[in-house]
Amino acid sequence: MKDLYERLLAAASLRSADGAVRVAAEYEPVGGGGTPVFPPTVKLAATNAAGYLTEPRYVDGEQVEVVLLDQRQSQANRCETALLGAIGRGEVFIPHLALVTEAEGVPVRVTSLEAPHRSRDAYFRDAVHSDGQPFDATGPGAELRAASALDFGAYLRSVPSDLAYGVWDSHRKRRIQVKIPRAYTSEMIGVSPLVGVRAAGRFDQLNLPGETVEVTEAGWAPMEGGKPAKGAGKAKLSELGHGMIPPSEGLGGVSVKAVQRNATLSMAQLAALRFGDVSEEFAAAGRALVAAIALLGDRLAFAAPAIRLRSGCDLVLVSERREWVLRGKDGCPAVEPLEVATPQDAVALFEIAVDRARKAGLEWPDEPFVVHPNASLQQAIAKSYVVAGIGEAEGE
Template sequence: MTTEGLEVRDVYERLLAAASLRSTDGAIRVSAEYEPIGGPGDTLFPPTVKIKDTDGAGYLVEPRYVGGEKVEVVWLDQPQSQANRCEQALMDAIRRGSAYLPHLLMATESAGVPVRTTNLNAPHRSRDAYFRDSEDCAGVAFDKTEPGRALREASAEDWSAYLRLVPSDLAYGVWDSHRKRRIQVKIPRAYKSAMIGVAPLIGVRGAGRVDPLNLAGDTVQVSGSGWTPVEGTKAPKGTKTARMSEVGHGMIPPSEGLGGVSVRSVQREASLAMAQLATLRFGDAGEEFTAAARALVAAIALLGDRLAFAAPALRLRSGCDLVLVSERVQWVRRGANGRPEAEALAVNTVQEALDLFEIASDRARAAGLDWSAEPVALKPNASLQQAIDKSFLSDGVGEAEGE
């Protein structure tokens, strides 16, 4: 066995104890710094949101202590989005065959286009309405199938069904808000990650459009079959009208718009909470199974993080491309002398995370975990299929984007 392999096995043994709070390790923390691909201070585009005070578009900015200094920060990627990136990376690994996790798969097609949704990309994970409104190959509603009932009946005393069918939900959290129950299933996230820009300077830009043919006319008639120029000075009474720019033509004079931000630094902070992992219970399972199951959930979270963020560059969205400057993956231990102790964790690369996940999977199976080699296959019910089909229809003229 290689030195690297021995180190990963040591990590697993330490994780096995930490995830049940049987050691001085309280968390795993990832701290990373990035810079724009254009260099420090180059413009980045955060996600735009509707600002409550102005009812217009803006960025999420808030005060925070960074390095002991009170500064303003701008959100570049919130925890929900970062979790989605990890889940998508896990799904990509499953498709490549480099790792496997049990999951739910709703598959269909519409207008000749394949449509697939899994609990790794559905908004509410395995408890999403997509699965509530799906059925198995025999036409049985998902919630009435054996897997559906098992997930529906799970509780804080026994998350065995989640571990067996949708284990990633235990790492990223889930809330069953789509089913009418007095006590709803809520599993807090064990893994959390977020990205901020420190001390943002908010810029502006001119947004407009030049029409190469300078099409004449400001108002057009719009119908289900398209649009036509208005004849004369007014459209006929009762017809739907729009500006030429709203159907993608004509000139739009430049106007001031959001121009991104320049920041002092870009930081990502991720953490894996051992205290949350230690709350996971699996019914009457013994200590060996419970400890192995918790360590497996931790290994899934670490694998998702490395798959999503170990690369030298990261794209958050158009206009927000980043280069990794530095990164630390650390154990965070119980404090001494007024500060928690940090120690390097030897899982930095994707391959090391894959090795750790394989060890954790083997140990959980040895303790009694039974994972199916195939996802739970579902299809949309008639109502959901109709809604999906409708979303693929193209009829009439839509509004131009970004006007």
């Protein structure tokens, strides 16, 4: 593994022929080839109706239609969730931020590995340290706010995973906002999708009538005189979870020829990372550490024999190819095997990377930087845990 680290160290600063790491995997539905799988449902711009994201692409040199089963953002989130799980199990530690509080007696914790905008999320902008100091005025907070393309050292020390998965400081007013492109990219597609249909409805065992009732925060009641009382709303009983809903046609997933995952780790993006006035040894070790985090996240999230993307989209791994992508020869791409197959392999590589970065001078904390919501955010969080009134039933 030490030889592999040395190769990664050179590659991440573009000091070798290695230009990227690539993972190409193929899956099939747990029910077998052709069994419908369910992509994420989106509102289509063309029809304003629910549908799936499809587009033409070249696959093996042929133009085909593909459906997006899991986008780049979602795949990065899966890696971050897997990293957080490994941290929770005590297998590794990666510096991160943690917002901790309680609402209605329920413990609440949001980390920079979960927040939508990572360390730059509004959750942390609107947080305070235990001494009451706003997060952006604390040591780590101020350093992150002051970071620039010439010095991402604060990210390397406090939230290094942001450098792997990308971040945009869009929640803070600044003439030049920090934007860090993702170094690691992954997505999953289905090839040549055939869109299916299914019947969606609701059966009521007692066959309650589908009449209209009045609704208040206290609950619902039959309407007197055909009109709701003053200040009350109205809804059909079926909308409140009672009564019959006749079956109607709905999206039924897709049947595809193949399910493919393609992931890359860009050495060009890693080499673009700068950490201020530091030695070249420090800079190279920092880039290699970010690369090791990206490989660790990929192995933790995707090395298993099966994966669940969402309900109705459980997939079994059929094949996987992990490779270095080198400078081409004689007009042909050049690749070599990458010997990082399991999470254990990736953990070993990561530990070497952390050790080398520390020896080069990197400060590496052993616990997250904990903050708490300010008064306004605490109030908003508490309100989200309060049950008030009756909501509408979701469609089956």
